[in-house]
Amino acid sequence: MKFFRNKLAVTIIVLSVTFLGIIFYSVKRDNKSIIESGAGSVLNPVQKVLYSVNNSVKNFLDFAFNFREVKEENKRLTERNNDLETKAVEYDNLKNENDRLREMLDFKNQRSDYDYISCNIIGKSGGSLLEGYTIDRGKKDGLEVGMVVVGAKGLVGQVTSVDSNYAIVQTLLNENIAVSVLVESTRETTGIVKGYKDSNNRLLAKVYYLPIDSQIKEGDVILTSNQGGIYPKEIKIGQVLSVEEDKGKIMKNAIIEPYVDFNKLEELLVVVPKDKKNIKY
Structure with a gap:
């Protein structure tokens, strides 16, 4: 085979x-x-x-x-x-x-008539934007309660608590912060801006105590007025979304959207007046 x-x-x-x-x-x-x-x-x-x-x-x-x-x-x-x-x-x-x-x-x-201290956000105070931020500057850097804090886009808020090497900054979104404002188009300086939450839970701000005959309108720019000398004049705060009259029709209020995006803040400046003798924080 x-x-x-x-x-x-x-x-x-x-x-x-x-x-x-x-x-x-x-x-x-x-x-x-x-x-x-x-x-x-x-x-x-x-x-x-x-x-x-x-x-x-x-x-x-x-x-x-x-x-x-x-x-x-x-x-x-x-x-x-x-x-x-x-x-x-x-x-x-x-x-x-x-x-x-x-x-x-x-x-x-x-605004060369002020000094500035640069700082960085190192955390949220209380875990909420309404509670503000923790920054990496404190008493040893010259910070005091009441000092104004700004960002690249405009006003952020105020220093509300200071330790040796850190501080707490509360933002415009908090109702405890009140800022005297200037309406750019009308030059009115009677308003006060505070934090405000609308019906959709958006964190905005609201200008109170405008005169009933105010010509403020949607789209107007709201600035700081420098009344009291704490805030440098004409820092941008926000833009008017809507205008309303109070129930007694004795004044107007305006809802504004802040220019600062509080979810995207990084570098900040603390504003320090060169002459603080007439300022009571």
């Missing part, structure tokens, strides 16, 4: 070599004999199968090699894209910080 199996294998190999030889020989000949043509017609299907198999193997090998290269290239591009995204985020952060610092520098330059 082993002899016959070996003989069969040899026969198959010989026939295969013979067929292949005939294929190559017939391709090179221009004029085919009747026998060659017959052999060609018999071998054509085999030749097609062999060509198809060879082409499939070649395409598979090309795909395998190219897939490896494409995969490596995709990895490089992914890493490059991640690197560019990281740099873009860093650039945006630096740009935003630079914009904030430039606005604060402009604020200081426009």
Whole structure:
């Protein structure tokens, strides 16, 4: 049995070599004999199968090699894209910080009759915006209760508690903070702004005690008035959303949206009057 199996294998190999030889020989000949043509017609299907198999193997090998290269290239591009995204985020952060610092520098330059202490927020006091922030400056830095705190976009609030190396700042959103204001369009200085929460629980502010004949309107800008000398004059507070008359129709009130986004505060300035002898915090 082993002899016959070996003989069969040899026969198959010989026939295969013979067929292949005939294929190559017939391709090179221009004029085919009747026998060659017959052999060609018999071998054509085999030749097609062999060509198809060879082409499939070649395409598979090309795909395998190219897939490896494409995969490596995709990895490089992914890493490059991640690197560019990281740099873009860093650039945006630096740009935003630079914009904030430039606005604060402009604020200081426009009000040179005050000194300023820069500080950073290190936490929320009581875990709520209504309770204010904890800042990284205190008595050793010259802070006192009642001092005004501003950000790049406008008025933030007041220092309400001071320790040796930290302080608490309550914001305009708290009803305990009252600020004398100036209506930019009418130049009225009778109003007082306090924190206010509307029916949708939005934390806003409200200007009280405006005269009944006030011409204040939606879109007007509300500024600090500097009455009492605590607040530098014309610090931006917010923009009027709506105006209402009280029930007795003896005065008007205005709901305003603060310019400061209290969820996005970072760097702050504590305003220190150069002459504090006439100021009672």
